[in-house]
Structure formats: structure tokens, C-alpha cells
Amino acid sequence: MTTPLTLHPHRALPADPAVRDIAVRIYEQVAGLPLISMHGHVEAQAFAENTPFADPAQLLIVPDHYVTRMLASQGISYDALGLARSDGGAVETDSRKIWRTFCENWKLYRGTPSRYWIEHELVEVFDVHEMPSAESADRIYDQIAAVVASDDFRPQQLLDRFDIEIISTTDPATSDLAFHASIAEQGLGERVVPTFRPDAVFQIGGPAWTREVDDLAAVSGIDTGDFSGFLDAIRERRRAFVAAGARASDHGHLRADTTPMDPADAAALYARVRAGERPSREEAFAFEAHMLFMTAEMSCEDGLVMQIHPGVLRDHHSGVLETYGKDKGYDIPVPVDYARGVQPMLDRFGRDPRFHCILFTIDETVYSRELAPIAGTYPSVRLGAPWWFLDSPDGMRRFRELATETAGFYNLSGFVDDTRAFASIPARHDLSRRVDAGYLANLVAEHRLGEDEATDVAIDLSTTLPRAAYPPIAH
Structure with missing residues (x-):
């Protein structure tokens, strides 16, 4: 005899009946709001070809x-x-x-x-x-x-079924964006948008870096033989992404360091590696930090929101990487020095009204110590929602408890689901809205917020804030 599977209507809401009643009322106001999925990994090809799963x-x-x-x-x-x-x-x-x-x-x-x-x-x-x-x-x-x-x-039909207002894909800098061109031709260009992910061409110590930079030259039509050409090629691809509807770039480096190199030193390092020399580990990290700084500068020029999510030691098991390839579950969180890491970038661009940055982490020890104070003072910074190891009920609650009293609600980006699993997108947003409703209900029960205010905040966290965090770019 099998066990029935049902979903309790009050799942993930507070256990205390009085608080739960408040949470239910708040949740009911956000449960049916559209989904804004601006940090996603569903492949653009799936939408372009609309083939059955x-x-x-x-x-x-x-x-x-x-x-x-x-x-x-x-x-x-x-x-x-x-x-x-x-x-x-x-x-x-x-x-x-x-x-x-x-x-x-x-x-x-x-x-x-x-x-x-x-x-x-x-x-x-x-x-x-x-x-x-x-x-x-x-x-x-x-x-x-x-x-x-x-x-x-099918993928396109699920956009309506799931009430997805907008969804981003994550695309390498070397993408020719052909699938997005097809999506636009089918009338979905403003609903399915690309995100610029240049990690592979920034990580100069990577085993495939030379091939990636050659591919960048091919897709951009710009010679990447020297560092100046490389930067021009990056700018060209960013322009192409903006023209295709992109609203953000995405950066998943190990460290949060944004210290710029001397331009001549960066150019010399680039030339040595292009000539076949293997960079040291610290040289590779220095180049990545320089490119994050340069990305902030480019963001001021073209308007792409800069998303940074460091602190993951990826492909922890070399045998699994060699046998099955990347992204097979062997990515392990490591500590992040955010305060010192992003200081050079924010010292230069943090108060520039043209610059917009969202900081994510899976090192939750930095929420209250570093990230909430940064987001709570720099007008260019928004604090991203928990992701991956922390996109769980308790992880989401800890995030609210650790970040809100310093950053407030309105220095946050709203929820992002960060998933390749298309069918799970509604479930992830639903859980976030339930956890937020519970957190806000507790503030109401403690007479720290009025229920009308709490409902307004829940709505803003679900839709208003993510829309504002990823604005469309005029082009």
C-alpha cells in the first residue's frame, strides 16, 4: 500500500497558530503574483526550439x-x-x-x-x-x-502556465546568441533574455582559456591577440547582449577580489599567456580581479547589472570532473572576504549612479558582518537572495534574520531561483514567498510592523524589488 502525497496548505509557514494566521493572510496576497526569474540556467535552445521534454x-x-x-x-x-x-x-x-x-x-x-x-x-x-x-x-x-x-x-507554453513574467538564461561571452535571435523572431524576446557570463574568458589560468579567447575573437570579429583587442571584444559582446535584451552580467569567481592591476602589467600578463606561458595561481587570481574591476567600469558604460557570486570551489573531485564534466554536484562553498574584496570596485564605482551591482554568497557568515552593511550604505549595491546550499526554508529565514536589520528590505534584489530545473521554478518562488510571509508575520506579532506594511513588503520582495534590480536597458 502506497502513502498518499498531499501538500499541506500551511507548509513552511510558522508553527505558532497566532503567527501562522497572520502569515496565511500575507501569503495569500503574494501567492498568485507573477514570477520574475532573472538568474536562471534554463538553456536558450529549449525556448528557441520549443521541443518536448x-x-x-x-x-x-x-x-x-x-x-x-x-x-x-x-x-x-x-x-x-x-x-x-x-x-x-x-x-x-x-x-x-x-x-x-x-x-x-x-x-x-x-x-x-x-x-x-x-x-x-x-x-x-x-x-x-x-x-x-x-x-x-x-x-x-x-x-x-x-x-x-x-x-x-513545452518550454514556451510553460511560461504562461507558470506565469513567468520574464526569465533569463545564462550565456557565455562566446555565445553567438542565435537561439535568442530565434526567440525574438517568435515574439518572446522581451520575456526570455540572455545574461552575459564571461567567466571562461576571464579565468586566464583555465585549461581551455586560449580556445575560449580564440572563440571570443571569432564571434566578435575583433582580434584578441593583445589585451586591448581582448577588451574591445568583451565590449562588443556586451553590446550584442544588450541588443538581445540582456539586463545583467554574471560572475562566479572563487574570490570576491576586485583589485585592479596596473594596465601595463595586465597587458604583459595577457601577452605572456597568449604566447603559451602558464600563469601562476596568484597571477590568474590577479587577472580575474582586474577583469571584475574592468567589468564594473563597463557596466557604467552600457548599463548591465553586475552580479557577483564568489566562494565556490568548483568541481571538487578531479575524477568526477574528468569523467563526467563540470557541474555535477561537486561544488563546495568556501569562505569569502567580501569587505576587502569589493572595496576597490566600490571605492571607485560604489556611489556612481550608473553602476548597479548585486552581491550573492553561499558563505552565510558574511551576511550580517559584511554584506548587509555594504548593501546598507552603498547606493549601487543590492544584496542577492540565498542560493544553492541556502535556498532552503531555514537558510532563507537565517538570511532575513541576519541581513534585514542592517540592510533593510529595500536594499535587496528580491528572490532569484538560480535553477536549471525548469519545472521546479514555481516551487522555489512559492517557498520563498512562504518564508517571507512567516518572517513578516512574526514582525507583526511582535508589533514591529503593521500587517498592512508587512503585506506591502511581501509584495515588493516578490515582484517590485526584482523588477527594480534588473531594469531594462534602453538601446
Whole structure:
């Protein structure tokens, strides 16, 4: 006998009945607001081609490293989960079998945000009403497969079904933006927009850096043989992204350092590496810091909002990286020195009305100590929402408790979902709105806010603030 799967209407709201009643009233005012998804990783190709999703496993398990990393932590191989190998070796191709493995291990997700997303998806998106298990796996698979096969369940149609007002993709600097051109031709150019992600061409110590810079030259039409040409090529691609509707750039370096190099030293380092010399680790970090500083300068010129999210030691296991490629769940948070790191950038641009920057972290020790004070004083800075390891109910609550009393609500960016898992986007925004409603309800219960004020704040956090944090650029 299988266990029924239901979603409690008060899930993630406060347990205290008096506070919960207030939270329910606040949540009801924001539950139906449109979704603004300005830090996303759904591929532009999916929207351009609007092709059907393959099957339940390929939609919900294989591409979601939040899901696969938990299974891997219990000794289940990535081969058994169908993750493609770089060497083209054999992996499990039977999606139903992959799905059964997931359902048989459903208990592993107890207490995790992944369980919240998946339960929400199963009930609200796929009309599934029994708990995943070995016994229910095939029935659930068939139900999801039937939904996925529907013409109404395609990427473009889901924009309306999920009430997504705008969604960004994240695109490398070397992208020719052809998929976005196709999206625009189909009338969705203002609803699906690119984000400029130049990490690969900024990380001068990377193994593929020379190829990336050659690709930058090819797509921009500008010779990147010297540093001046490299900067011109970056500016050209930024202009192309703005023309395609982009509103932001995105930077995921290990450090938050923005110290500029002497221009002659930067040019000399660039020339040496282009000639085949391997930079030292510190030289590579110095170049990345210089390029973040240069990006701030470029942001003042073209209006792209600068998003910085450092502090992730990516691809922690070299064997997994070599066998399966990047972004397979082995990214580990490390401490970030934000106060010293962004000081050079903010000293130069922090009070410039043309500059707009959003700072993210998964090092929550810096919320109250560094990030809230920075966002609470520099007019150019907004504090980004919790992401990745912190996009959980308790992580979101800690964020509000640690950041609000210094930064306030109106120096925040609003929620971003930061996901490749398209079907989970409504669940992620729903959880954020519930946690915010609970936090605000507690302020009301303690007579620190009026309920009307708390409702206004909840609405602003859901829609007003993210719209303001990522304004359209006139071009």
C-alpha cells in the first residue's frame, strides 16, 4: 500500500497558530503574483526550439545535480543515473530504471529543499498524488510521462502556465546568441533574455582559456591577440547582449577580489599567456580581479547589472570532473572576504549612479558582518537572495534574520531561483514567498510592523524589488 502525497496548505509557514494566521493572510496576497526569474540556467535552445521534454528521468533527475549528488553521496554511481561520460562510455539509458532508482531512495531527501521542490512539482505540475517508492515508481513515471508528452508542456507554453513574467538564461561571452535571435523572431524576446557570463574568458589560468579567447575573437570579429583587442571584444559582446535584451552580467569567481592591476602589467600578463606561458595561481587570481574591476567600469558604460557570486570551489573531485564534466554536484562553498574584496570596485564605482551591482554568497557568515552593511550604505549595491546550499526554508529565514536589520528590505534584489530545473521554478518562488510571509508575520506579532506594511513588503520582495534590480536597458 502506497502513502498518499498531499501538500499541506500551511507548509513552511510558522508553527505558532497566532503567527501562522497572520502569515496565511500575507501569503495569500503574494501567492498568485507573477514570477520574475532573472538568474536562471534554463538553456536558450529549449525556448528557441520549443521541443518536448524527453521523459521523467531526463526532466527531473539526470540534469539536476541537487538530486543526483544526494544519490551519489550514498554510493549510487553516476553511470547508473544516466549521466553522460566524457569518454562516451556506457551508462544507464533506461529512463524508467533511473526513475526507479530515484524512487527507491526517496527517503534520502527527507529534510532537504529538493524534497520540497519535487513534492510541489509532483502534485501541482504533474497531478501525482502518491509518495515515491519502489512500489509506486512505475505509476508515477507513467503519469509524469503523459503530462510531459502533452503539447501544453513545452518550454514556451510553460511560461504562461507558470506565469513567468520574464526569465533569463545564462550565456557565455562566446555565445553567438542565435537561439535568442530565434526567440525574438517568435515574439518572446522581451520575456526570455540572455545574461552575459564571461567567466571562461576571464579565468586566464583555465585549461581551455586560449580556445575560449580564440572563440571570443571569432564571434566578435575583433582580434584578441593583445589585451586591448581582448577588451574591445568583451565590449562588443556586451553590446550584442544588450541588443538581445540582456539586463545583467554574471560572475562566479572563487574570490570576491576586485583589485585592479596596473594596465601595463595586465597587458604583459595577457601577452605572456597568449604566447603559451602558464600563469601562476596568484597571477590568474590577479587577472580575474582586474577583469571584475574592468567589468564594473563597463557596466557604467552600457548599463548591465553586475552580479557577483564568489566562494565556490568548483568541481571538487578531479575524477568526477574528468569523467563526467563540470557541474555535477561537486561544488563546495568556501569562505569569502567580501569587505576587502569589493572595496576597490566600490571605492571607485560604489556611489556612481550608473553602476548597479548585486552581491550573492553561499558563505552565510558574511551576511550580517559584511554584506548587509555594504548593501546598507552603498547606493549601487543590492544584496542577492540565498542560493544553492541556502535556498532552503531555514537558510532563507537565517538570511532575513541576519541581513534585514542592517540592510533593510529595500536594499535587496528580491528572490532569484538560480535553477536549471525548469519545472521546479514555481516551487522555489512559492517557498520563498512562504518564508517571507512567516518572517513578516512574526514582525507583526511582535508589533514591529503593521500587517498592512508587512503585506506591502511581501509584495515588493516578490515582484517590485526584482523588477527594480534588473531594469531594462534602453538601446
